[in-house]
Structures are given as C-alpha cells and as structure tokens.
Amino acid sequence: MMSRVFFFRWAVALTLSSAGVLHAAGVQVTDDRGVTVALPQPPQRIVSVLPSLTETVCELGQCHRLVGVDRYSNHPAPVRALPQVGGGIDPNIEAIVALKPDVVLMATSSRGVQRLESLGVKVLAMEPKSSADAQRVMGKLGQLLEVPDAERIWRAIDAGVSAAAQSLPPGAKGLRVYYEVSAGGYAAGTKSFIGEMMARLGLQxxxxxxxxxxPRVNPEYVVRTNPDLIMIGARNVQGLESRPGWRSIRALREQRVCVFTADESDVLVRPGPRMAEAARLMARCITEKGAR
Known part of the structure; x- marks a missing residue:
C-alpha cells in the first residue's frame, strides 16, 4: 500500500513539474556586478529602469510582464501606458516598491541598486556599453524569462547591421566621422556600441x-581632427556653427552634418534590439551626406 502511495505522489509531482507548475530549481542569473540573483520562478512582475533593458524584454516577447518603467522608456508603444518610476540615475524607490516587483532591472551605475536590495527587492543590474554587452544582456534576460530563442533574435539583429553595411556605396568607406551623443560634447568613442557600429559601416x-x-570631447579637439562628417541629435545641434573654430571644419563647410530627430536619437543611443535600425539610420546619413 505504501509503495502505491509513494508512486502516486511521485507521478503527480512529475506531471506538475513537466507542466511547469513546479519550479523547484527556480531561476538564477548573474548580473554585471557578479551578483547572482535567484528567484523561485521566472518573474511575472518586472520593473525596468533602463530603456535598452525595457526594449529587450519586449523584443523577447515578454512586454506583458512589465509593471513599471523609467521616464525615458518609450518603446514599444505599450510601455508608455505603464507607471513611471523616475529615471535610471534617480529612481523613485517608493514607487518601485509599491509596484511589488519580482525583480527590478536597472543599470549598475544607478544609485538605487543598494537601497532597493536593502528593502528586500531583487535587483538585476546590467549596463550594456558594447555590442558584445548587448548580446550578453539579451542572453541573460532570455535566461531570466525562460525565452529559449534569445540567441536567434540576436542573430537577426546582427544580420541587420551587416546588411546596412553592405548597402553603402564604395565612396562611403573610410569617412572620418565625429558622433556627438549628448549635450556637453559627449562623443561616441571607438569602444562604445555606437563606435563599433561605425567601424562595421567602414567609418573612421x-x-x-x-x-x-x-568621452567628453574638447571642441578644439574636433577642430583639429577636422572630420568629413558629423552626426548629432536635434536636441544638441543648436549653435553648432558658433562653437569656436567650427566653421572651418570640413563637415560644416561642405554641409555634411546629419541631424537625427529625437526619436531617431533614441534608436541610435540604446544598445539593444533596435541596433539594426540604428545601422540603417547611419547608413542613410552616410549615403545622403557623406558618400564621395
């Protein structure tokens, strides 16, 4: 009789486990701090406080798990209706806790990481800066959310970047470019995901x-380097020609300046699922303004 009862319980447990009801092992993911975050099951309530992480969750088909986002997360459209919990650097801790998240996704540089953890909130801190980082983060979020085809999704993104590079005319290769990312003269360096994309497009x-x-670049440095092409967002372009010595820069003299709209800039400065779209935006700029 006892053996029958044991067998019955074992069969029920096996059935439930196969159906995904039991998650005895739970989910474990190590973030960019080297901290392993353990959850009893894949998170159903997620707060994301970094736009690239928000977009990656949605690209993995899990937008419905988001219950709150930062003020800058605006893509895809459904996330705009979610409660906003401040910015990545200055998150609203009380608002995040009130949403009762299973996990919070945020940048390693955010000031809110330790405070949230001190309140017992699980935090997965990741901050992609390179293409390899973006790929790794997508893999980790795929692991967290139990999405098995994260690597396939990334391969499609990477193929899109390659296709944009192949679409460029031969005369575009080797152009010397200055890309200004944000106000204050912060530029995209070669080690950033933007700089890596520029290299894949054949730019210098x-x-x-x-x-x-x-890096924050001195305006005089840009004058000395005399780029062939300047890429900049509409938010920062005002007063470009009035910067000391900039009228002499080849890109300004020959009107080779690509000004990206606010929406386009969002695409370009976020290391995530829209990187293929970012490459196409750059390729269009190069074709229209830079090809020799």
Whole structure:
C-alpha cells in the first residue's frame, strides 16, 4: 500500500513539474556586478529602469510582464501606458516598491541598486556599453524569462547591421566621422556600441580608443581632427556653427552634418534590439551626406 502511495505522489509531482507548475530549481542569473540573483520562478512582475533593458524584454516577447518603467522608456508603444518610476540615475524607490516587483532591472551605475536590495527587492543590474554587452544582456534576460530563442533574435539583429553595411556605396568607406551623443560634447568613442557600429559601416572615428567609450570631447579637439562628417541629435545641434573654430571644419563647410530627430536619437543611443535600425539610420546619413 505504501509503495502505491509513494508512486502516486511521485507521478503527480512529475506531471506538475513537466507542466511547469513546479519550479523547484527556480531561476538564477548573474548580473554585471557578479551578483547572482535567484528567484523561485521566472518573474511575472518586472520593473525596468533602463530603456535598452525595457526594449529587450519586449523584443523577447515578454512586454506583458512589465509593471513599471523609467521616464525615458518609450518603446514599444505599450510601455508608455505603464507607471513611471523616475529615471535610471534617480529612481523613485517608493514607487518601485509599491509596484511589488519580482525583480527590478536597472543599470549598475544607478544609485538605487543598494537601497532597493536593502528593502528586500531583487535587483538585476546590467549596463550594456558594447555590442558584445548587448548580446550578453539579451542572453541573460532570455535566461531570466525562460525565452529559449534569445540567441536567434540576436542573430537577426546582427544580420541587420551587416546588411546596412553592405548597402553603402564604395565612396562611403573610410569617412572620418565625429558622433556627438549628448549635450556637453559627449562623443561616441571607438569602444562604445555606437563606435563599433561605425567601424562595421567602414567609418573612421575621430575619437581615439584611449579616450574611452563616451568621452567628453574638447571642441578644439574636433577642430583639429577636422572630420568629413558629423552626426548629432536635434536636441544638441543648436549653435553648432558658433562653437569656436567650427566653421572651418570640413563637415560644416561642405554641409555634411546629419541631424537625427529625437526619436531617431533614441534608436541610435540604446544598445539593444533596435541596433539594426540604428545601422540603417547611419547608413542613410552616410549615403545622403557623406558618400564621395
């Protein structure tokens, strides 16, 4: 009799486990701090406080698990209706806790990581800066959300970047480019995901590797390097020609300046699922303004 009862319980447990009801092992993911975050089951309530992470969750088909986002997360459209919990650097801790998330996705540089953890909230801290980082983050989020085809999704994104590079005319190769990412003269360096994309498109970045991923560049440096083409967002373009010495820069003299709209800039500066679209935007700029 006892053996029959044991067998019955074992069969029921096996059936439930196969159906995904039991998650005895749970989910474990190691973030960019080297901290392993363990959950009893894949998270159903997620707060994302970094736009690239928000977009990656949605690209993995799991947008419905998001219950809150930062003020800058605006893509895809459904996330705009979610509660906003401040910015990545200055998250609203109380608002995040009130949403009762299973896990919070945020940048390693965010000031809110330790405070949330001190309140017992699970935090997965990731901050992609290179293409390899973006690929790794997609894999980790796929692991967290139990999405098995994350690598396939990434391969499609990478193929899109390659296709954009192949679409360029031969005269576009070797152009010397300055890409200004944000106000204050912060530029895309060669070690950033933007700089890596520029290299894949056959461009020469006037910012040197030693300057880092996103250095603050002295305006005089740009004058000295005399780029063939300037890429900049509409938010930062005002007063470009009035910068000391900039009228002499070849790109301005020959009107080779690509000004990206606010929406386009969002695509370009986020290392995530829209990187193929970012490559196409760059390729269009190069074809229209830079091809010799």
């Amino acid at each position: 970045n006037v910012v040197t590797p030693a300057m880092g991923p996103f």
